Amino acid sequence: MTIPNKKGYFGGFGGCFVPEVLIPALKELSKAYGDARKDKKFIKELDLLLHHYAGRPTPLYFAKRLSQTLGSDTRVYLKREDLAHTGAHKINNTLGQVLLAKRMGKKRIIAETGAGQHGVATATAAAMMGFPCEVYMGEEDIGRQALNVFRMKLLGAKVISVVSGSRTLKDSINEAMRDWVTNVRTTYYVIGSVVGPEPYPRMVRDFQSVIGKETKRQIVQAEGRLPDYLVACVGGGSNSIGLFHPFYKTKAKFIGVEAAGLGVNTHKHAATLGKGRVGVLHGSKSYVLEDKFGQINIAHSISAGLDYPGVGPEHSFYKNTHRAKYVSITDKEAVNAFKMLSEIEGIIPALEPSHALAWVKKFAPTLSKNKIIVVCLSGRGDKDVDIIADYESHKRKI
């Protein structure tokens, strides 16, 4: 079976739900990407960039002290995407897409961003390859991710504040799509996750699959066998698909960790796969958080990168075929995991992968002996220190 099929469907999920004006552009993109994938020169150029510029391969680090706290001889490895250039896995995708934009002869780059990591990674790739770059970011996110806003500006990008709707990631995607509809002939839209219309979900997955491919090699070298569990956080789902996909045909269990916010039984969460329904948002059919009339709900998570009411169609496919299990972790549990990793491993993780770490902390002690777990540490936590400080001082007041 090939997933997705020719129309961009992963089982019943995916497709291409966009206004007519974008259809020719998506066909052009699909063809250009198809050609690039077969072009040895393109592949080599991207490989060199990933190696010399982004610092790949990233290490697969055995977290000895973390493992000791879990018992049962569980061995936890961290895939250190936080050590990639710009501090997160997002660079894998933006280098690929901006290189493709150059090949297609586009003149301008746009992107949306939630936590700002994708915005920074796009601005970085655009600066390095000489493109003007504009990044749409929700006003709410601009407030809570000031460091990344400043980084984007330093990189020469223009950050456009989005004031429509909930003023978070979902609305930045809306606004970026409106820009693309208007400037489609000259502009390349770099989508930051495995969402959007065909071919984006599979293209972003392919660029992020470098995470899983390296992990496979590295874990066999370290342990002589494949892991039992792969654990990663899921917002739109790019770092998790990047880790999971190369293991699709193996026996490794996939655990996708969504943000439960204040709890999945409140209205303040972002557990799209856990609590959502099938709908159509941002160009593809997948699980979404919506009311019974099909209006999209506002998601909530302490982590801006997971604060999204949609999810990539390939995850919906993994869920319905039971290839992956999707669980959720609250703001509070994520903050505790954030502090734990900082204290016992000397690594300050981003709040997004702190959700994956929290799951490991919670469930690893219940596992049988000698399990190997790989956690995708998708980004570093510098951007989140203000949020943690705020959270702590708020807690003290109560």
Place this chain on the structure above:
Amino acid sequence: MNRIKEKFNLLKATNKKAFITFITAGDPSLSVTERLVLEMDRSGVDVVELGVPFSDPTADGPRIQASSMRSLKAGTTLAKILNLVKKIRKKSKIPLVLMTYYNPVYAYGIKKFARDAACAGVDGVIVPDLPPEEALELIKESRRFNLANIFLLAPTSTKERIKKVIQKGSGFIYYVSLTGVTGERKTIPPDLYKKLKEIKSLTRKPVAVGFGVSRAAQIKSILKKADGVIVGSALVGIIEKNSNRKTLYKEFNKKIDLFSKIIHFACKER
């Protein structure tokens, strides 16, 4: 016969062009929408598009976005809009088209939507984020209930796409005048005539032009090539500016009477 088809046949026979309008249903309330539709019927509007609001309207500019939010805030739902159509149908035969995004239709259920819309008296459906390739089920169900499926074409559409949309579409072809979102513009894109000529050479189905259309000179010149124009944001703007009902009806009527005169007169001038 479907009321949209009937209307275009009649217009053709009398050598006239179609005046098509868009307003968001439920902005500011469903009772105001009812009154505005009846006023449009009186004024000679040929087809009315009623917007079904969606929380994430990616093809719309700021004016219709704001209008959708006002409508949602007032508690408008697809079911309530279908009820409104039933009410209007008791008083008017004006062709009515629902324009919405796919998710509210999908959540309602496609089969149920086609049946309920047709029963209420809706004549056609426009779903801008649903290209013909993804619309197979909606087309199938719409045919069963004699609902027209109006698809969009854009300046970027290739000949292959134009043919596909012509083949799958019914009612009329909605030509999006520019690459962009809804909203008033000052000028007409330079490639408009060439594209309209290409489309008209491939079909006898009526072609109406929308997005960015609001000025008399624009309308007159578009109607040299097209079978109708669609005016939306300019009317939604009047609703936005007039929170007082009395002045709203007065201003709205003034505007549609003016457009009606320009559009129906434009044809006589030829």
